[in-house]
Amino acid sequence: MKREIRICGFGGQGVILAGFIIGKAACVFSDYNAVQSQSYGPEARGGAARSEVIISDEKIGYPRPTGVDLFVAMAQEAFDTYRKDIRDDTVVIIEPDLVPKHDIGRRLYKIRAQNIAEELGNRIVTNIAMVGAITGIYDLLSADAVKKAVIDSVPKRFTELNVKAFERGLEAGKNARPE
């Protein structure tokens, strides 16, 4: 088993943390190997950023994805830049408010992660809501493992907010159908 995941958005949105949490859930709180790599521009905010995770039950040689099994986009620019790597069998999840132009002639999951975060009072947890949705949609890691990785990776004083965002995202993910 080997899964290659790309999460992309704009710099400052927390896509790297999102990938980091999924990698940590895989290899610290589950029994997989994982690697996470990233690329981003020199800007502190803005610009397309991407975080890539490979999860495998075997040793991971080449540490960058050679294909994409799961593609997550949280910004239009990033979606436009990286959509070329989407294959027919790639699972695609987007944030429809942040990726309004997503009609690419195929079905995809739409998760309003930013809206979930806003309802919780802080847009900053959009990425964690998306991590929850990924966990609910993509049947790979247990919700328990990912939740532990969230708690382990965010500042203590924001644990509650992040856990709520994760759980709301998880629920949205479980109920989502590709459209």
Add this chain to the structure above:
Amino acid sequence: MKYERDPERIRRVLGDKVQFIQGDLALTYGGILAGCSFFGGYPITPASEVAEGMARLLPRVKGTFIQMEDEIGSIAAVIGAAWSGAKAMTATSGPGFSLMMENYGYAIMTETPCVIANVQRTGPSTGQPTLGAQGDMMQVRWGSHGDMEALALAPSTVQECIDMTIEAFNLSEKYRHPACVMADGEIGHLREKVVIPDEEEMTLVERVPATIEKEKFIPFTNSQTRDSKVPDFPTFGTGYRTYVTGLTHNKKGFPATDKQKDHEELITRIVTKISDDRERLTSIEEIEMDDAEIAFVTYGASARPAESAVAMARKNGIRAGMLRLKLVWPFPRRAVNELSKKVNTIIVPEMNLGQIVHPIREYSDAGCDVIRASKVGGEMHLPHELYRYLEEKK
């Protein structure tokens, strides 16, 4: 005040045994586990996180972190700290490593144990700061002037960033010679699972202190207490009289710049104290080598796509294997020579235009074809790019 390495405190500060961390932080962890108590550094991409980790963690284990004015000052501070008895370390990348070359030679000449982590990028000059490369594999060997040996390890995984930094300290202490961990931007910024070794899982080597009667102590000669070309170490402040200079010095440490014999004796000793142990130090990993007819010789990050290419080849019936150099310098002449007698072709993937391919050619049997498989520009080789070499040359 002398630093007391406190294993329990170190483990408490480093945290959980299993972690998902970047290679750069793993270099930090390796240093702290080895007992590093002084870090002098200057930030540079992609090595900055090593210094950041040290700045955050080293004071918590009662060590000292200092950000110097530049890389020249950084290694100078490290050398001074080492003479005061500390296990000392710095971290940098290509441009900073270039700046360190003068004092790197000074550390070699004065037989100062210290560790340099180099998270390599490319050049010349500023090059591609945020991207990985294997730009300094020859600089670490030949970058300073004069005759010298080098101690250089090349990690291929984040775990090895921990393990090899510990090993670098051990080699450095044993030989009283700077040891380099030649990581690269790919591994330095990659996050991967690490398991922090328990105390009983580590071997730590400490420099041998001078213990002979003070009047009889000779600082720059074979050990006076063991059968070794490495002199016992007269830590500053312990009362052993020592004159430390980068000039050619006699056994007592005093300048002997116009003495041919003194120079020859000194340089021969500081080179052969390492090269005599070449075969004993050889550290390699062999993958699918039993019946291999064609092989990669790799090190560092490029071992990873090469290993994937070997797996692809095996699936397609190509008898390919890989020899990975964990310790690149001193160069494992015998292992490479034996390999070259066994396979028809050796392919050397490097993220440069050809550096370690040269000693591989030098020590390979004439009947073996040694081919360079370079990739530059800040991207690793793709597995299928390396697989193509195997298919063409099988």
